[in-house]
Amino acid sequence: LRIAPVLSSAAQLVERTLYVHLHPGLNLGGASQPRPVFIPPVVDLSTLISRLYSNAADVCGHLDVRVLLTNIRAHSAAAAANGPFPTPQSLAHSPEVVLTDFALQDPGQSHQVTQCLQKYAGRCYVCSPGLASVLLHPQLAKLQEEEEEDGLKEPEEKAEPLETYSDVVVGGTFDRLHGAHKTLLNISCLLANRRFLIGVCDQAMLKKKVLKELIEPYSTRVQRLQTFLHDIKPSLQVEIVPLDDPFGASIVDPLLECIVVSEETKKGGEAVNKKRLENGLPVLVLHEIQLLKDAHHTEAEEEKISSSSLRSRLLGTLLTPPKDKPHLPPLPYVIGLTGGSGSGKSSIAKRLEALGAVRIDCDKLGHEVYEPGTAAYHRVLEEFGSDLLNEDKTINRRELGRRVFGNQERLKALTDIVWPEISLLAKSRINQARDEGKQVCVLDAAVLLEAGWTDLVHEIWVTIIPEEEAVSRITERDGVSAEDALRRLHSQWSNSRQVEQANVVLSTLWEPEVTRKQVLKAWNLLQKRIQQKQDNR
Numbered sequence: 001l002r003i004a005p006v007l008s009s010a011a012q013l014v015e016r017t018l019y020v021h022l023h024p025g026l027n028l029g030g031a032s033q034p035r036p037v038f039i040p041p042v043v044d045l046s047t048l049i050s051r052l053y054s055n056a057a058d059v060c061g062h063l064d065v066r067v068l069l070t071n072i073r074a075h076s077a078a079a080a081a082n083g084p085f086p087t088p089q090s091l092a093h094s095p096e097v098v099l100t101d102f103a104l105q106d107p108g109q110s111h112q113v114t115q116c117l118q119k120y121a122g123r124c125y126v127c128s129p130g131l132a133s134v135l136l137h138p139q140l141a142k143l144q145e146e147e148e149e150d151g152l153k154e155p156e157e158k159a160e161p162l163e164t165y166s167d168v169v170v171g172g173t174f175d176r177l178h179g180a181h182k183t184l185l186n187i188s189c190l191l192a193n194r195r196f197l198i199g200v201c202d203q204a205m206l207k208k209k210v211l212k213e214l215i216e217p218y219s220t221r222v223q224r225l226q227t228f229l230h231d232i233k234p235s236l237q238v239e240i241v242p243l244d245d246p247f248g249a250s251i252v253d254p255l256l257e258c259i260v261v262s263e264e265t266k267k268g269g270e271a272v273n274k275k276r277l278e279n280g281l282p283v284l285v286l287h288e289i290q291l292l293k294d295a296h297h298t299e300a301e302e303e304k305i306s307s308s309s310l311r312s313r314l315l316g317t318l319l320t321p322p323k324d325k326p327h328l329p330p331l332p333y334v335i336g337l338t339g340g341s342g343s344g345k346s347s348i349a350k351r352l353e354a355l356g357a358v359r360i361d362c363d364k365l366g367h368e369v370y371e372p373g374t375a376a377y378h379r380v381l382e383e384f385g386s387d388l389l390n391e392d393k394t395i396n397r398r399e400l401g402r403r404v405f406g407n408q409e410r411l412k413a414l415t416d417i418v419w420p421e422i423s424l425l426a427k428s429r430i431n432q433a434r435d436e437g438k439q440v441c442v443l444d445a446a447v448l449l450e451a452g453w454t455d456l457v458h459e460i461w462v463t464i465i466p467e468e469e470a471v472s473r474i475t476e477r478d479g480v481s482a483e484d485a486l487r488r489l490h491s492q493w494s495n496s497r498q499v500e501q502a503n504v505v506l507s508t509l510w511e512p513e514v515t516r517k518q519v520l521k522a523w524n525l526l527q528k529r530i531q532q533k534q535d536n537r
């Protein structure tokens with residue numbers, strides 16, 4: 001009952017990181033200054049950690065919450081440390097304010113309590129010099145009274161000790177570290193006394209993931225894990241290794257004792273044990289944790305907090321701020337929309353057109369430059385031969401496509417002729433839109449990045465779908481073979497390479513309604529950016 005109100009009142013004061021230090025029964029109102037103490041790992045603690053992260057996702061989703069475990073030690077470890085609490089720990093972000101839900105006996109006590117709290121915090125962690133101390137109790141005191149009146153206060157029971165292990169292992173992708181990851185990591189740290197081994201999925205393990213192009217690079221994911229773990233339990237020996245198959249070191253490391261799994265990965269844990277037995281190693285204890293529910297999930301998303309849902313929420317948002325392009329007139333604001341063949345780029349361009357953008361279809365402009373009599377027409381015939389001509393003297397584009405797609409050298413010979421012409425036409429359409437007072441143009445260009453046209457546009461938007469889906473759409477739509485479809489796709493940059501350059505990413509992988517909402521979100525956010533730019537001028 002107390003967690004959500006404490007978190008939401010804390011969230012009103014904190015902008016970025018909320019560290020949680022647990023000290024049950026801490027008395028800030030007594031005569032003597034309280035000291036930090038070691039508390040033993042108990043089962044209730046792991047439940048509390050899950051609840052903390054799950055409530056945090058609901059009430060303060062914008063905060064990076066980290067439950068610190070330095071003061072939690074198994075009995076033997078605490079005894080070995082011989083009682084005294086270690087020197088103050090340096091955290092990744094030095095605390096600037098210390099908050100507590102301690103309930104005052106009388107209001108006059110407030111000054112003494114905040115002083116006491118400041119001193120206490122300083123003994124545990126290296127804090128910013130101007131550390132402030134704040135009591136969050138008002139709503140809580142009321143809540144406590146209600147709890148007591150309603151008899152909701154849980155009877156003091158002897159806490160059940162939590163079984164801990166020397167060496168613990170987990171595996172995962174750990175993309176965009178969220179509450180479910182943090183729960184898994186925190187509970188693993190609670191279980192581990194000496195070493196924590198983490199297998200992090202590398203390229204080979206990401207092939208089948210939804211929106212894999214938006215997964216953070218391996219090095220970023222590892223870096224985030226290291227900082228998080230160093231904050232929450234610096235005494236632990238943390239080893240992070242790349243996972244190229246579902247097992248990694250878990251089936252060969254003789255020192256491991258426990259593997260932490262969720263309901264979803266339990267089968268994987270059982271498979272690990274089967275392999276360990278085959279390898280003559282003792283089986284691991286499977287410690288199962290509950291998956292956090294995602295209170296904000298949409299109908300199309302999974303119920304659990306998942307990285308793929310988080311990735312799909314990124315679609316349509318600004319992933320990287322656009323570069324300043326002082327050479328471009330501020331209006332019309334030009335979006336360069338690009339993406340692999342069959343990725344649904346044109347359908348998105350049409351949706352943007354319906355919302356008010358001027359659509360410039362570069363495939364169409366490309367076709368215009370082949371009109372008989374134009375300069376490009378003659379140069380193409382010179383380069384590729386007059387056997388390309390249809391009976392009516394027009395260029396047989398499909399045949400031309402067959403000759404260039406899959407042959408980089410021939411494709412380059414063609415694009416060297418036509419891109420400058422298409423670019424001139426595109427610029428003239430943008431100028432026309434400016435003369436007509438239009439606000440936004442969408443330059444729909446399949447190979448915008450390959451052509452180096454980034455200077456023509458204010459922002460780059462990229463549409464992506466998995467390659468298998470693109471092949472099936474192209475073969476169905478254009479009646480070409482799968483080989484031809486693949487040849488065409490491989491003439492373009494890969495999704496990942498395009499995403500690297502993208503300000504906004506979109507995907508038409510799901511039902512049209514999902515695309516509609518995504519485009520609307522992208523459009524509304526774009527309007528705000530344009531407005532902001534105008535306000536700043």
Ligand SMILES: CC(=O)SCCNC(=O)CCNC(=O)[C@H](O)C(C)(C)COP(=O)(O)OP(=O)(O)OC[C@H]1O[C@@H](n2cnc3c(N)ncnc32)[C@H](O)[C@@H]1OP(=O)(O)O
Nearest residue numbers: 341342362363366397398400401445446447448451491492
């Ligand atoms: C910078 C730009 O993006 S300009 C727009 C793209 N146009 C060009 O690059 C010019 C060179 N291409 C062409 O002239 C034509 O595509 C031809 C002659 C090769 C084939 O013409 P057509 O058979 O009529 O096919 P069409 O022009 O519709 O293109 C077929 C697909 O190949 C894509 N495509 C076009 N040019 C290229 C290229 N240079 N590299 C890779 N893919 C390309 C198209 O975008 C289209 O993809 P879609 O499935 O997303 O619609």
